[in-house]
Amino acid sequence: MENKISVVIRNKNEAEDLEFLLFNLTNRYIDSIDEIIVVDNESTDDSQKITEKYGARFETIKNFSYGGSANFAAEKAKGDIIVIFSAHSYPVSPEFFDVINEKFDFNARLAGVRCLHTPNDYRNYILNIDAEKDPNKSGLIFTGSAFRKKVWEKIPFNDKVPTFEDKDWTKRVLKNGYQIEFAPVVFAYKVSRTKAQTYFRRTNDLLGNYQIWHREIKVRQAFNNVMATFLNGFKNLFLDVYYAIKFFFFVLKFKKRKPEKFKY
Incomplete structure (x- = not known):
């Protein structure tokens, strides 16, 4: 396999989760990945110190947006394949990165893979409901997924959408003749939000749904x-x-x- 793999982690003040993820990556998968980069949104905790402790590269992004941070991550990564995680997610399957690598090695038209972490993922994977049939639930998700850098160079992420930059990218790469598949490996995703954070997410989801899927709410x-x-x-x-x-x-x-x- 000739593909080099970059793991990029989006982080903001998640030092405890970040350390667990970095421990997991460096102790279980280090032979399968070529670099680890933490894209940090001006954390005030020990995120940088922890990143350096595990020998990963620390990059700071100041003007955060979902699409903008995705482009920033892709710019900083040197690998052919970029695997993205949030600090509060982590790979579980032993052959996680090897399976991803094989997927891209086998299919030159493959733009991205979505790994498994919810019942929806398992269901669509088992029923063979691909991104063409369901670009929302079978398309790229910007944690625990991977994309090919050469495709990103032609079709960068949209930094104008408030959220769902992954779904927007899915629609555009499919339209350009590329493919997105499930990779049959599992990752865990843990997130807890305050009421204010939940409100912020819901308002952005509403805007994103309108811009990408043209769904209105009455x-x-x-x-x-x-x-x-x-x-x-x-x-x-x-x-x-x-x-x-x-x-x-x-x-x-x-x-x-x-x-x-x-x-x-």
């Missing part, structure tokens, strides 16, 4: 979402309290009995 839909959120919140609160109280009385009942009966 005021009535937004209002129904408010009402559904309120009702679900009330329902969940009631159930949480109900089962917490029920468990409390179970503990009281348990304590009245002899706990020794339950020991083995």
Whole structure:
């Protein structure tokens, strides 16, 4: 295999997750990859120190956008194949990078591969629903995926879209006769957002859906979402309290009995 692999990690103040990812990459996959680059959005934690600890390259991007950071990552990478991760994701399958390499080696028209991490991925992969049939759910996703740098040089990522830069790129490369496939290897993706971060993501998703898929949202839909959120919140609160109280009385009942009966 002649392809060189660059692993690029997008990061902002995720030092703990970043260290785990770098530990994983350098201890389990170092023979299969040629360089590791951390693209950092002005972190104030120990991200740079941790990056240097594992011998990876630290690059700072100041004016962050999803498409812009994707282009920045591709510019900095020296490899033929660029595998992208968020700091809070990491490869799991033992042959993760070797399978990706083989995919690109086998198909000269392959622009990118999407690896597996959700039930949707497994379902579309098993049912052979490719990116042509479902560019949204079978196209590139900008973590745990890989793309060919030569294709990116002809078709860079769109830095004007607020989000879904990966889906936008998928549509454009397919239109130009390239292909995107699933790679049958697994990665894990862990993300937790504050309410403010969730709001920011939802507003950007709305704009991205409109720009890329021309999907509009009606005021009535937004209002129904408010009402559904309120009702679900009330329902969940009631159930949480109900089962917490029920468990409390179970503990009281348990304590009245002899706990020794339950020991083995």
